[in-house]
Amino acid sequence: MSIEVRKLSKVFADGHRAVQDVSFELLEGEMTAFLGPSGGGKTTMLRMIAGLETPSSGEIYLSGRRVDHLPPQERQIGFVFQNYALFKHMNVFENIAFGLRVQRRNSAYIRERVTELLRRVDLKGLEQRLPDQLSGGQRQRVALARALATEPRLLLLDEPFAAIDAQLRKELRAWVRNLQKEMGITSIFVTHDQQEALEIADRIVVFKQGQVEQLGTPQEVYNSPQTPFVAGFVGEINRYQTGVKNGFTDLGVLKFPIKHQEGRKVIVVIRPEDVSLVPWSAQEDIQAMVLQTTFLGEFFKVDLELADLIRITAHVPKSQGIGLHPKDRVALQIKAYRTFDSSGQLETAVELTRKAVQGESMFPVGEAV
Amino acid sequence: MNLRIGLSSFTYLWFLLMLFGPIGALIWSAYGEGASALWRELVRPEAIFALKLTLLITVIVVVLNTLFGILTALLIVRHPFPGVTILNTIVDLPFAVSPVIAGFMLVLLYGPNSLIGAFTGQMGFKIIFALPGMILATLFVTFPFMVRELVPVLQEAGTWQEQAAHMLGAGNWTTFWHVTLPSIRGGILYGIVLTVARSLGEFGAVLVVSGNLIKQTQSATLYVYQAAADFNSAGAYSVSILLCTISVIILVLMETLKKYGEGKRA
Numbered sequence: 225m226s227i228e229v230r231k232l233s234k235v236f237a238d239g240h241r242a243v244q245d246v247s248f249e250l251l252e253g254e255m256t257a258f259l260g261p262s263g264g265g266k267t268t269m270l271r272m273i274a275g276l277e278t279p280s281s282g283e284i285y286l287s288g289r290r291v292d293h294l295p296p297q298e299r300q301i302g303f304v305f306q307n308y309a310l311f312k313h314m315n316v317f318e319n320i321a322f323g324l325r326v327q328r329r330n331s332a333y334i335r336e337r338v339t340e341l342l343r344r345v346d347l348k349g350l351e352q353r354l355p356d357q358l359s360g361g362q363r364q365r366v367a368l369a370r371a372l373a374t375e376p377r378l379l380l381l382d383e384p385f386a387a388i389d390a391q392l393r394k395e396l397r398a399w400v401r402n403l404q405k406e407m408g409i410t411s412i413f414v415t416h417d418q419q420e421a422l423e424i425a426d427r428i429v430v431f432k433q434g435q436v437e438q439l440g441t442p443q444e445v446y447n448s449p450q451t452p453f454v455a456g457f458v459g460e461i462n463r464y465q466t467g468v469k470n471g472f473t474d475l476g477v478l479k480f481p482i483k484h485q486e487g488r489k490v491i492v493v494i495r496p497e498d499v500s501l502v503p504w505s506a507q508e509d510i511q512a513m514v515l516q517t518t519f520l521g522e523f524f525k526v527d528l529e530l531a532d533l534i535r536i537t538a539h540v541p542k543s544q545g546i547g548l549h550p551k552d553r554v555a556l557q558i559k560a561y562r563t564f565d566s567s568g569q570l571e572t573a574v575e576l577t578r579k580a581v582q583g584e585s586m587f588p589v590g591e592a593v
Numbered sequence: 594m595n596l597r598i599g600l601s602s603f604t605y606l607w608f609l610l611m612l613f614g615p616i617g618a619l620i621w622s623a624y625g626e627g628a629s630a631l632w633r634e635l636v637r638p639e640a641i642f643a644l645k646l647t648l649l650i651t652v653i654v655v656v657l658n659t660l661f662g663i664l665t666a667l668l669i670v671r672h673p674f675p676g677v678t679i680l681n682t683i684v685d686l687p688f689a690v691s692p693v694i695a696g697f698m699l700v701l702l703y704g705p706n707s708l709i710g711a712f713t714g715q716m717g718f719k720i721i722f723a724l725p726g727m728i729l730a731t732l733f734v735t736f737p738f739m740v741r742e743l744v745p746v747l748q749e750a751g752t753w754q755e756q757a758a759h760m761l762g763a764g765n766w767t768t769f770w771h772v773t774l775p776s777i778r779g780g781i782l783y784g785i786v787l788t789v790a791r792s793l794g795e796f797g798a799v800l801v802v803s804g805n806l807i808k809q810t811q812s813a814t815l816y817v818y819q820a821a822a823d824f825n826s827a828g829a830y831s832v833s834i835l836l837c838t839i840s841v842i843i844l845v846l847m848e849t850l851k852k853y854g855e856g857k858r859a
Contacts, residue, residue, distance in 0.1 A: 276760075303756075309754055314775075322761050326762045374762060
């Protein structure tokens with residue numbers, strides 16, 4: 225089911241503007257992530273699509289049909305609540321069968337369908353359990369099976385993995401993703417976890433303060449953030465606010481050409497993985513001193529200080545980071561950066577030619593300033 | 594250790610004086626009358642009438658109080674409107690007002706000399722000194738039980754399950770019947786038990802509004818009061834013991850329900 229939202233706004237009774245003039249279109253069969261910080265309006269948006277909140281203004285179309293005036297029970301949408309909202313007084317079987325009973329299906333069909341769903345969500349044998357007798361992951365799967373039972377054309381999931389511990393979350397994530405692909409059901413899930421969004425979404429909508437900051441594939445959002453906020457929320461960044469001087473950024477050794485007017489403010493964004501370290505040499509433009517290294521498993525996070533006390537963080541491979549120590553002198557190469565004007569509009573996106581980054585042998589242990 | 598023994602013996606003594614003593618005295622005195630005398634008193638037409646009247650009032654009050662109690666609690670929790678906090682406080686009024694005064698207020702409003710009372714009197718329909726007044730009085734004193742039981746239960750349940758039911762295609766009525774009602778079932782049962790207990794035992798408010806007319810408006814508690822006043826001790830004992838027995842059964846039922854409710858929650 226394709227989804228189109230036109231100029232949708234929601235102002236709550238207390239005056240809080242949760243969603244402001246949002247428009248977007250999502251394609252049939254895709255898994256979309258609503259990503260953003262809490263209070264960004266993503267859950268409100270999801271609940272408006274479901275019909276659980278009434279928009280203050282704007283229109284919602286599902287497969288071209290306007291639905292914003294319809295009550296939730298007439299929208300044919302499956303919804304998985306953050307706290308699962310299972311019917312406490314019904315066992316697993318009855319929970320999953322509820323939607324089918326509302327549709328007055330015959331009991332043979334219900335039995336067959338519920339059994340099929342139980343098999344799919346891997347909960348066979350737990351039919352008679354009450355929700356209170358299940359683990360968090362099991363409850364989540366019951367909620368999912370219940371939402372899928374009536375074969376909705378759209379599946380909405382509100383922070384589906386938030387209440388599950390880290391190990392299980394990863395498994396469940398992949399599992400939900402597979403299920404969605406298998407069934408080909410159009411889905412939207414809300415999350416504040418950028419990793420989750422990058423991992424399982426076909427498309428990401430980034431929300432900030434009730435507005436859409438960017439809509440794109442995970443690669444687009446990560447590689448080509450359209451605002452400094454998106455750059456910072458999806459992935460990590462070094463962020464500098466500075467001016468323009470003689471056609472360059474006024475950042476000491478971090479001199480990037482800017483076609484912008486003199487004296488205007490610009491925001492420069494550099495991802496830590498786009499900062500590579502090379503052995504110190506007088507010929508290099510950007511020289512730096514190591515302040516601190518932090519081991520993060522797959523890589524090292526290295527905090528550095530440049531001339532003029534400008535600081536920058538680099539992510540370097542394990543093999544390289546292991547030889548680095550505070551006060552070591554190194555040189556930097558910036559592989560890519562983006563600049564934005566003061567209102568957050570993208571100005572330039574530059575990817576420089578990469579110089580090969582050498583291994584640990586270039587950094588003899590204990591080299592000091 | 595000594596303190597503990599002291600405290601617990603004091604508690605036992607207190608229970609003996611306050612609870613077991615009076616019940617024991619009742620049973621002992623009744624025993625002195627002999628079983629056949631008690632039975633004779635119990636099946637006297639006046640006593641039978643009084644018990645039937647109390648039963649009738651209780652049934653009507655339980656039905657009305659349950660319906661309006663559920664409605665009021667749902668309004669307070671789910672559809673807050675301006676002034677809901679005031680309403681929520683007023684619900685407790687019957688707890689604070691003496692039943693005798695409550696009865697008196699009803700007489701003032703619906704009595705033969707009042708506007709409403711005079712009007713219904715002309716239509717040949719008496720409220721005060723008749724069954725409707727006794728029902729009203731009992732409704733007044735039992736009103737808080739159902740609402741006070743259900744408000745916290747509804748608040749704790751939240752609206753998530755109802756929202757889930759809507760998303761699964763259920764309309765308002767189906768949702769209420771299959772989701773809301775079962776999730777507050779325990780609270781309703783508990784409220785009913787409390788209402789029954791109070792309806793059986795209510796005396797003050799009913800005394801004022803009923804006029805205590807034998808075989809007309811004399812309920813079971815009024816019968817006991819009258820029998821005791823008339824030195825008909827066997828009559829007083831027999832009905833008292835019956836009422837007491839019912840109360841004990843209700844108490845046991847209540848505890849069972851409470852355990853059942855907790856078991857479900859665990």
